[in-house]
Amino acid sequence: MERKVSLKDIAQKVGVSTALVSYVLNNKRENRVSKELAQRIREVAAGMNYRINQVARSLKTNKTFTIGLIVSDIANPFFSALARIIEDEAEQHQYTVIFSSSDENAAKNGKLIDTLLDRQVDGLILSPPAFCEDQVIRLQQQQVPFVLVDRYFPDLKTNYVALDNYGAAFKAVEHLIESGCKRIGMLTYDTELFHLQERKRGYVAALKQHKLPATKSLLKEVNIRVEQPAIEKAIHQLLSGPEPVDGLLFAANNLALAGLRYIRTLPVHIPRDLRIVNFDETEALDFYPAPFAYIQQPLGELGRLATRLLLESINQRPATTQINLDGQLVLKSPMPF
Amino acid sequence: MERKVSLKDIAQKVGVSTALVSYVLNNKRENRVSKELAQRIREVAAGMNYRINQVARSLKTNKTFTIGLIVSDIANPFFSALARIIEDEAEQHQYTVIFSSSDENAAKNGKLIDTLLDRQVDGLILSPPAFCEDQVIRLQQQQVPFVLVDRYFPDLKTNYVALDNYGAAFKAVEHLIESGCKRIGMLTYDTELFHLQERKRGYVAALKQHKLPATKSLLKEVNIRVEQPAIEKAIHQLLSGPEPVDGLLFAANNLALAGLRYIRTLPVHIPRDLRIVNFDETEALDFYPAPFAYIQQPLGELGRLATRLLLESINQRPATTQINLDGQLVLKSPMPF
DNA sequence: TTAAGTCGGTTAAACGTTTAACCAAATATT
DNA sequence: AATATTTGGTTAAACGTTTAACCGACTTAA
Numbered sequence: 001m002e003r004k005v006s007l008k009d010i011a012q013k014v015g016v017s018t019a020l021v022s023y024v025l026n027n028k029r030e031n032r033v034s035k036e037l038a039q040r041i042r043e044v045a046a047g048m049n050y051r052i053n054q055v056a057r058s059l060k061t062n063k064t065f066t067i068g069l070i071v072s073d074i075a076n077p078f079f080s081a082l083a084r085i086i087e088d089e090a091e092q093h094q095y096t097v098i099f100s101s102s103d104e105n106a107a108k109n110g111k112l113i114d115t116l117l118d119r120q121v122d123g124l125i126l127s128p129p130a131f132c133e134d135q136v137i138r139l140q141q142q143q144v145p146f147v148l149v150d151r152y153f154p155d156l157k158t159n160y161v162a163l164d165n166y167g168a169a170f171k172a173v174e175h176l177i178e179s180g181c182k183r184i185g186m187l188t189y190d191t192e193l194f195h196l197q198e199r200k201r202g203y204v205a206a207l208k209q210h211k212l213p214a215t216k217s218l219l220k221e222v223n224i225r226v227e228q229p230a231i232e233k234a235i236h237q238l239l240s241g242p243e244p245v246d247g248l249l250f251a252a253n254n255l256a257l258a259g260l261r262y263i264r265t266l267p268v269h270i271p272r273d274l275r276i277v278n279f280d281e282t283e284a285l286d287f288y289p290a291p292f293a294y295i296q297q298p299l300g301e302l303g304r305l306a307t308r309l310l311l312e313s314i315n316q317r318p319a320t321t322q323i324n325l326d327g328q329l330v331l332k333s334p335m336p337f
Numbered sequence: 338m339e340r341k342v343s344l345k346d347i348a349q350k351v352g353v354s355t356a357l358v359s360y361v362l363n364n365k366r367e368n369r370v371s372k373e374l375a376q377r378i379r380e381v382a383a384g385m386n387y388r389i390n391q392v393a394r395s396l397k398t399n400k401t402f403t404i405g406l407i408v409s410d411i412a413n414p415f416f417s418a419l420a421r422i423i424e425d426e427a428e429q430h431q432y433t434v435i436f437s438s439s440d441e442n443a444a445k446n447g448k449l450i451d452t453l454l455d456r457q458v459d460g461l462i463l464s465p466p467a468f469c470e471d472q473v474i475r476l477q478q479q480q481v482p483f484v485l486v487d488r489y490f491p492d493l494k495t496n497y498v499a500l501d502n503y504g505a506a507f508k509a510v511e512h513l514i515e516s517g518c519k520r521i522g523m524l525t526y527d528t529e530l531f532h533l534q535e536r537k538r539g540y541v542a543a544l545k546q547h548k549l550p551a552t553k554s555l556l557k558e559v560n561i562r563v564e565q566p567a568i569e570k571a572i573h574q575l576l577s578g579p580e581p582v583d584g585l586l587f588a589a590n591n592l593a594l595a596g597l598r599y600i601r602t603l604p605v606h607i608p609r610d611l612r613i614v615n616f617d618e619t620e621a622l623d624f625y626p627a628p629f630a631y632i633q634q635p636l637g638e639l640g641r642l643a644t645r646l647l648l649e650s651i652n653q654r655p656a657t658t659q660i661n662l663d664g665q666l667v668l669k670s671p672m673p674f
Numbered sequence: 675t676t677a678a679g680t681c682g683g684t685t686a687a688a689c690g691t692t693t694a695a696c697c698a699a700a701t702a703t704t
Numbered sequence: 705a706a707t708a709t710t711t712g713g714t715t716a717a718a719c720g721t722t723t724a725a726c727c728g729a730c731t732t733a734a
Contacts, residue, residue, distance in 0.1 A: 006720055017684050022722060032682060054456045055401065056720035058392045059689050066435075066456075073421065077620075080417030084410065087438060096452060098403075098435050101424060115433060119391045119403075257623075264624075283414075284620035286594075287601075343690055354714050359692060369712060393690035396719050 005048045014044050021045070025052070058120060067310060068116035069099045070109060071127045078253065078280060078299075079127065082149070085303030086125060093311055095122070104129040104224060117144065123310045127151050130192040145313040149306040151195050152322075159313060161306040161323045165195045168295045168327035169202030172249050172277040175293055175329055177210050179275050181247030184212060185238040187231070187259060188251035190221035199251045199279065218245060222255075231258045239268060246274055253280035260288060281330070289334050295327040342385045351381050358382070362389070395457060404647060405453035406436040407446060408464045415590065415617060415636075416464065419486070422640030423462060430648055432459070441466040441561065454481065460647045464488050467529040482650040486643040488532050489659075496650060498643045498660045502532045505632045505664035506539025509586050509614040512630055512666055514547050516612050518584030521549060522575040524568070524596060525588035527558035536588045536616065555582065559592075568595045576605060583611055590617035597625060618667070626671050632664040 123145035152160035220234035250256035256278035270290035460482035489497035557571035587593035593615035607627035
């Protein structure tokens with residue numbers, strides 16, 4: 001790249017100091033500089049196609065107007081939709097966003113945080129994998145502005161914006177109960193991730209409150225990395241035996257996708273034999289040939305609130321804010337309607 | 338954020354010059370510095386949790402190790418998948434990526450380019466909207482390293498990595514012909530976007546080569562912003578009248594989605610009455626209850642090649658490289674298999 | 675008449691790195 | 705013994721901004 005035009009170049013051409021050029025171009029000290037000269041400087045700047053060097057400015061001002069976003073996988077529609085919302089909200093405030101994917105890997109997450117901080121981002125939006133408490137605590141110690149989104153750690157007093165996962169799961173199970181289900185199973189990941197723990201807790205609580213069985217055999221947990229075979233096995237177990245489940249809650253959209261794909265091949269009729277509730281909307285089920293319900297996350301609010309919270313946190317340093325949004329239960333009939 | 342540890346702090350603690358600390362931490366002039374002192378410096382740096390200030394380094398070295406990515410919408414699964422691949426490839430080379438969404442809007446695209454350049458990105462990966470030739474030309478003049486991906490401008494001699502859209506459409510139509518279709522329609526966007534023009538060209542060429550009708554009434558174009566109603570109308574026209582189409586090519590995944598959604602409500606049997614080919618894989622059709630074919634883009638290669646090309650372009654300045662990859666025709670039966 | 679503002683700028687330091695150029699002391703070469 | 709080279713560092717400038725502090729020339733007010 002050819003060398004770019006700098007303040008100094010403009011200053012030389014106009015015959016003033018670089019300081020003055022800086023003042024004019026930043027509209028500072030407007031009263032202290034003559035209209036004509038200001039005009040002249042602006043013209044020359046435009047004429048030379050001047051563009052500020054943000055890196056230099058950042059070094060001086062200690063502000064990059066950049067936020068770092070770390071999600072588990074930007075290719076996951078949930079996170080890319082979230083990213084888009086964050087991008088828009090950030091853009092409105094002249095912020096730019098750097099993203100990276102942690103792959104649910106704590107070590108990688110740590111490296112990404114470091115990389116972003118090395119680049120002097122003004123703050124972070126994180127959807128942390130399990131076992132990252134220490135990293136988050138370090139951020140607090142270093143007083144880095146950040147907000148967790150979607151995931152958070154119950155023991156840590158941090159900013160976060162997330163779903164009320166307990167309540168959403170509770171609501172989901174109640175829906176199944178109201179629909180007449182007596183034996184309600186759940187398929188979730190075998191993970192420490194707090195939001196999934198909460199969903200489990202909500203599931204169990206709803207069953208207990210309605211005096212329905214909440215045994216170990218109704219709750220299946222599969223490893224977050226392994227996929228189809230383990231899922232099929234778990235579902236098979238839930239649906240076989242003397243007392244098969246007549247209601248099933250999937251704790252995550254990937255699980256629902258794999259699970260429903262399998263169930264489709266079984267001689268099980270939905271909703272006669274089995275009713276389903278998923279977490280998260282997923283396009284992939286748009287044409288699923290049976291009705292089911294799902295918990296819809298308020299994605300827009302999640303992203304917008306997280307971003308605003310972060311910007312506030314960067315510009316002032318207010319009390320930490322913790323937000324749990326309600327999920328909405330949506331019923332979906334097979335298309336066409 | 339508390340003030341961070343700088344080279345100077347380390348230098349002071351060890352009792353050497355900042356230059357030496359810089360040399361040691363960057364492993365430069367290794368022979369010119371004593372083992373013990375180097376060791377000491379490293380220890381102190383680690384002990385103080387030193388982290389380099391990339392902004393300062395960038396100012397000095399004129400290199401940010403950052404690339405800018407502009408797509409039309411990061412929430413679009415096609416682009417988020419691409420973004421993920423680019424991220425991974427970039428990360429392997431210590432690069433970080435800033436993304437933004439242009440919304441197919443040329444003016445916005447221009448602003449985004451400027452913002453990214455202000456931030457001194459080392460290069461750009463762009464999937465430009467229509468009417469951006471001027472912006473691309475400016476990039477060339479300014480000698481900014483960049484590569485276009487997915488989209489490109491036929492008249493501009495720029496780096497790009499894209500599908501052979503002509504060939505892919507040709508292949509798609511030939512598939513329909515081989516399957517026995519006699520009247521093959523196409524639904525596309527009414528746009529200047531070159532890649533869509535190419536798909537149209539491939540469609541027409543295949544029909545002509547096989548002596549099939551390629552009339553205006555078989556080719557429907559809808560505005561890229563308007564959606565469902567216009568699409569339904571177009572499809573209705575194609576399927577009604579004395580000679581309805583028996584084969585249909587959708588030029589983009591959004592069109593296919595909307596179109597198939599509508600077709601599903603019609604008394605038209607797929608594939609008996611109508612055979613379908615789409616562009617791009619889309620999860621949303623995973624459970625579509627009828628068979629269809631689609632052109633699968635080699636997303637991984639697209640992303641990887643684009644990134645590598647850009648990095649080469651940043652580090653050396655080679656001849657411009659233009660790559661057209663082949664799409665693959667994939668047949669899809671309704672699930673379960 | 676003098677002190678105090680105001681006007682319209684300039685000077686210079688600083689942000690945290692990198693890196694070419696320099697230097698003194700020790701060692702090697704003739 | 706005189707000269708050259710190596711060793712192990714230091715100095716200082718530079719990257720492109722921002723911004724507090726300063727300054728001389730006018731104006732205004734007492």
